[in-house]
Amino acid sequence: METELKLSLSADELARLLAHPLLTQAGNTQRLLNTYFDTPDLALQQRRMAVRERLAGEQWLLTVKTAGQSHNGLSRRQEWEGPTTPGALQFDKLVDDAALAQNLMTLRPNLRALFCTDFERQRWVIAHGGAQIEVALDQGRIHVPGTDLSEPLLELELELLSGPEEALMALADVLRQTPQGSVMLMPSDASKAQRGMALWQRT
Secondary structure, eight states, X not given: OEEEEEEEOOGGGHHHXXXXXXXXXXXXXXXXXXXXXXXXXXXXXXXXXXXXXXXXXXXXXXXXXXXXXXXXXXXXXXXXXXXXXXXXXXXXXXXXXXXXXXXXXXXXXXXXXXXEEEEEEEEEEEEETTEEEEEEEEEEEEEOTTSSXXXXXXXXXXXXXXXXXXXXXXXXXXXXXXTTEEOOOEEOOOOHHHHHHHHHTTO
């Protein structure tokens, strides 16, 4: 189960955010290339699910995210992720829910790559409010391969690693106040997959 708080910010506030005392130590930076799949009739979207292949460094990962609940930027959903070979989509070796794994394997022959995200992630792990929280700053773009459709991606994700859920909101409030003034970190319920799908539907 993944619990995270997604926050959007504007590019002109980025320097102010990075000057925050909690983020001044160099974060771990990694480029992430992601491809999202669905069937031509959007069977996964109808079930509010996402299937993604990710290249992180030199490792390929397959991810399945189920329909979750998202309110005021705070989302909770089931997620499975593990090493993969590009294009293999071996859901039966990844997902420990037998019915879901079988369902995905049935859909597998019809899955197509629809859109991609390409971004750099700066990552910090911060202890706050009795919790361990991963803070990830993502900067890059969402695009539809073979088209000119593209839009910028800039967001902050706070993922709960351990501890009480309310610590996510508390840390967000702390990050909004920097020595150089406040930063507008706005809760966002739109996932990267939802934004990518909206872009793809413009093709």
